[in-house]
Amino acid sequence: MITQSPSTGLTFLRRVLGLDAAVTAVNGLAYVAAGELIGKVLGPDATTLRWPGVFLMIYGAAVAFLAAHPRPAGVVTVVTVNGVWAVGSIVAIPAGLLNLTALGVAWTLAQAAVVAVFAVLQVAGLRRVN
Template identity: 45%
Template sequence: MTPASPLFLRRVLGLDAAASGAVGLLLTFGAGPLAEALRLDPGFTRPAGLFLIGWALAVAALALQPRPARPLVMAVIAVNVLWTIESVLTLALGWLEPNALGVAFVIAQAAAVAAFAGLQLFALKPARRLV
């Protein structure tokens, strides 16, 4: 499986969809407990969770394509980059004031999303010969 392999790209998209869906469910249906444990406002986490559930379905649909369309994959990468930037800005600008565990949660999910964006971009690049 090479970076330009459609299978590699589909797997990365599938993992992104699964992770987005899991976090979306957690943020949507665990908003109350998260508010207590992480000091994250349920008025923020529930809508973010609902967005992620829809997002996960869209990315999963793309992952199921035999050859995901490059412009659609680029759109996924762009949204992932924007999500990462917004997560960091949310903390930096004080839009949320989570406790230390909440800060760790926001940073960890932002890092995971950034990693998916990087892997997706890598998967789009043609394989290079090492000779």
């Protein structure tokens, strides 16, 4: 059995947090800057995309802040928010909350999967550190 030092686990966790932060912030920026165009393709109007976009930029910055720390705290909160986002995205589809096109449904499922993978990797990183 190969064992890893906590510092290796910490490096892994910080990298996953950093990637999560970057993907999240870029996604949010796209929703804010190109909401009208994205809305035409995915379904929701620009206003519906703008507020989640603002949230995603702020959240991405917060996750980047955590990733930059030598011993990031608050990772459980990040995992929880990611889990809620992934589940909420999936629930929003059949609920018809976003007026999604077929491509919008595919995008929503894909981004929910990516966010869920980040959460799983963050849990794995926490386990490696502890």
